[in-house]
Every structure is written in structure tokens, then in C-alpha cells.
Amino acid sequence: MTRFFHEHRIASLLKSSNIKKETGIPVIHIFRFLFQIVFLGRNVSRLLNDASTDFEKDTVYRFLNSPRHNWRKFLLSLAVAVVQRFSKLTSDDRADVLIVDDSLYDRSRSKKVELLAKVFDHTTHQFVRGFRMLTLGWSDGNSFVPVAFSLLSSENERNRLCGMSESIDKRTTGYKRRRESTMKATDVMFELLSQAQSAGVKAKYLLFDSWFAYPSVILRVITGHAMNVICMLKAMPHVYYEFEGRRVTLNQLYSQVRKRRGRAKILTSVAVIIGKDEKGRPVPAKIVFVRNRHKSRDWLALLSTDTSLPDDEIVRVYGKRWNIETFFKMTKSYLRLAKEFQGRSYDFMVAHTTIVFTRYIMLAVLSREEADPRTLGKLFYDCCDELADIRFLEVLRVLLSVLRQALQEFVDQNPILIDRVVGLFIDRLPAPLKAKLAA
Numbered sequence: 001m002t003r004f005f006h007e008h009r010i011a012s013l014l015k016s017s018n019i020k021k022e023t024g025i026p027v028i029h030i031f032r033f034l035f036q037i038v039f040l041g042r043n044v045s046r047l048l049n050d051a052s053t054d055f056e057k058d059t060v061y062r063f064l065n066s067p068r069h070n071w072r073k074f075l076l077s078l079a080v081a082v083v084q085r086f087s088k089l090t091s092d093d094r095a096d097v098l099i100v101d102d103s104l105y106d107r108s109r110s111k112k113v114e115l116l117a118k119v120f121d122h123t124t125h126q127f128v129r130g131f132r133m134l135t136l137g138w139s140d141g142n143s144f145v146p147v148a149f150s151l152l153s154s155e156n157e158r159n160r161l162c163g164m165s166e167s168i169d170k171r172t173t174g175y176k177r178r179r180e181s182t183m184k185a186t187d188v189m190f191e192l193l194s195q196a197q198s199a200g201v202k203a204k205y206l207l208f209d210s211w212f213a214y215p216s217v218i219l220r221v222i223t224g225h226a227m228n229v230i231c232m233l234k235a236m237p238h239v240y241y242e243f244e245g246r247r248v249t250l251n252q253l254y255s256q257v258r259k260r261r262g263r264a265k266i267l268t269s270v271a272v273i274i275g276k277d278e279k280g281r282p283v284p285a286k287i288v289f290v291r292n293r294h295k296s297r298d299w300l301a302l303l304s305t306d307t308s309l310p311d312d313e314i315v316r317v318y319g320k321r322w323n324i325e326t327f328f329k330m331t332k333s334y335l336r337l338a339k340e341f342q343g344r345s346y347d348f349m350v351a352h353t354t355i356v357f358t359r360y361i362m363l364a365v366l367s368r369e370e371a372d373p374r375t376l377g378k379l380f381y382d383c384c385d386e387l388a389d390i391r392f393l394e395v396l397r398v399l400l401s402v403l404r405q406a407l408q409e410f411v412d413q414n415p416i417l418i419d420r421v422v423g424l425f426i427d428r429l430p431a432p433l434k435a436k437l438a439a
Helices: 002-007 010-016 027-035 044-050 057-065 071-087 173-181 185-199 215-225 250-256 311-333 346-369 376-408 415-427 431-438
Strands: 097-106 117-121 126-139 144-152 205-208 228-233 241-243 246-248 266-276 282-291 299-304
Touching (some): 002 010, 071 173, 071 185, 071 346, 097 185, 097 311, 126 185, 126 311, 144 173, 144 185, 173 346, 215 228, 215 266, 215 282, 228 311, 241 250, 250 282, 266 311, 311 376, 346 376
Antiparallel strands (some): 117 126, 228 299, 241 246, 282 299
């Protein structure tokens, strides 16, 4: 953890993102304290009572609640540095991608959280209280790096259970994030994509699932951001594709094309026109129909705006989208996203989410550096064990210091004799403890 903070200049990134101390405690001390909580298995109150920290709980909550801290810039700057580092380890023939998806930020037990809204949970198929966490991430197929996110409330005021704080300064970053949370999800997606590209994040393809797969959205990515799209399609009755001079739906398109015989995984592929660009030129795309492995008689459809890609390559590249699903699982199950704190302000949730994403980036870097293929879950527990060992050694060193002070009262402050007694005590310790003390 200390090496990660040093190599990626976390203190400098905090300062450049306007995350500075007003008076007293340096912010890097508070950030490090919050960063390691999940690995210690304790909450803030217990750690503040047990640890020898030089700040109180109010200091921590002021840090998390500040609307002037630019957490998006901090996360984006860190992600750019890590992505550039990973890109050097990736061959040019491998497709690095940007992935966008949303996940439930659950606050179902809350009632007075700022901008709290009713959002639809696709897992339970019910409306719950919380936010939609729209996330943009980078992947090369081996590692995933979260680049930016936005906690979306609801566009419809009737679905918002709580409003925006009236005391917020409209000149601050926090106000801009609040205004963004009530925008349309696709508009926020393009805002995140623009900021990532401006910061230097490069990728060959943009991947997303069927929730964003509308021709207008795909055309906007191609014309406005100069990226190819690979996405899952959903059979919708009012979405049309041009095929052989006729406008057809996805179901009609599948019924009109010839399929491969036997048990082929890729059933067929077809070239279509999804619309026209700004100059009125038709934009071609390729739709690949694949067999649904869960329902052998059903099919799934993938669209690629890079028509030169073979069918199997389109399927392989889209498979990298699964990395963002494992990222959501890791942050919620291990890193305690939306569970570690119960703050009510929108700034509080943004700060907490950024800290969780930074933890994940550290584990992703550690996983990339490891020679053996260990999972992020295994690395998470290794970090917990490492911090537990560090705390134990700190206690042992305190005990040795107390032993020296006690001996000074009974051996006439003879330093040579005191060192001999302490040395004999250390020699009688178990070998693993002596090795750790020597390190």
C-alpha cells in the first residue's frame, strides 16, 4: 500500500484535484486512513478509538463532505497513469476497449439522502431506493481500470425522494456533479467519454450492453468521438436497420437471412446501414447472430461498426465487457461499496465511491505485477494479512520500548546491560517474529 501511494504520487494527485487541507491535518493522512479501513475489518469509530490518530471523527466527515474536492479529476488522473502503464505491457494486435455500464448503488434503508431516488433493480426486477452508478472503465482483456463514474438520480422529479441541498455553492465541483446526476444517462455517458479522451485514455472500441444500443447513440459515438462500437442488441419494435434497401426490425432481419447448419455457435452475420453521418453518408455496420448457450433455440445479436472484423473476433472482443461485471461484484462484495459509510450528502457518496475505486485500482496493479495468476479476492485477503502483521509489529515494538524504560529504573541506567537484556529477550522470540522485526 505504501509503495502504491509512492509510485502513483497519490499526495500530488490529491493536491492537483483541489483536495487540500484548510488547517491542521494533511489530507494524505486522512485519505490513507480511509483507504485502509476495509483491509483492517473495522469501522471508522473503532479505528479512531483504537489507533493513535491525531484527528477526530469530525475531521473525517468534513473531508468526505466537502463540495470543493474534485474527486473525478483525482480518479481520472490516477486511471490515466495506470492505463498508460498497462498499455506498455499490451501488444498492439490486442484490442484495448472502453466499457460503459451502470449498476445499482443501493441505499434502500435510507430516507433522507440527498437526491435519493427510486431506481429499477434489474436483478430483483423491483424499484428500490438508491442511485444508478454509471461507470466508464478501460480494459485490455487482462486488467480492468475504472476511469470515471457518476451517481445518477432520476430525470423525473416525481421519482426523486429527496432534493438537492439548498446551501450548496453553485461555483463548486459538487454542484456540477449534482446537476449531472439529474441528466439523461446517455448524455452523462458522452460527458464521461469526452473527459476520458481529453485526459489521454485511448481505446479501439467502446463496449456496452443493449440498454444503450440505439442507432442514434452509436452514430454519436462514431461521429463525435471517433470510436468504433461493439454492443449487444435488443429486439425492439421501433428500432430499424436498413437491409437491402428496406427498413427492418431485428426480428425481421433474423428471419430473412440464411443461417449456418448444425450446432454452430455463430449462426450468421449480415451487413446493414444504421443511419447517416453529419455529411449524409450511410454508416455501415455488421450484425452477428450467435446461439444463446442458455437457450439453444434462442439467439443473441451483436453489432460492430468495424465491418472488417471477422465474426468470431467481434464475439471475442465483446467478451471483454464481462470485466466490468466482475468489477461491480468485487467492489460490492469485498470493498464494501455503499456499505462502509452512511453519509447523507451527495459529496459524501462521491468521495466514498472514489476511495473504493482507488482500492480496486491498487489491487488491479498488484495483480498485474504478480507472477502467479492470483485473483483479486485472494490479493484482497493478502492485503488484510499484511496490515494485520504491520499492526502486530507496531505493538511488539511498543512493548520493547516499554521494557527498555522499565529496565532503566532497575539497572542504574546502564545502556550496555539494558541492550544485552533486550537482545536476550529478542533471541528467545520465535523465528518468524525475529525475522519480521529485523525487516
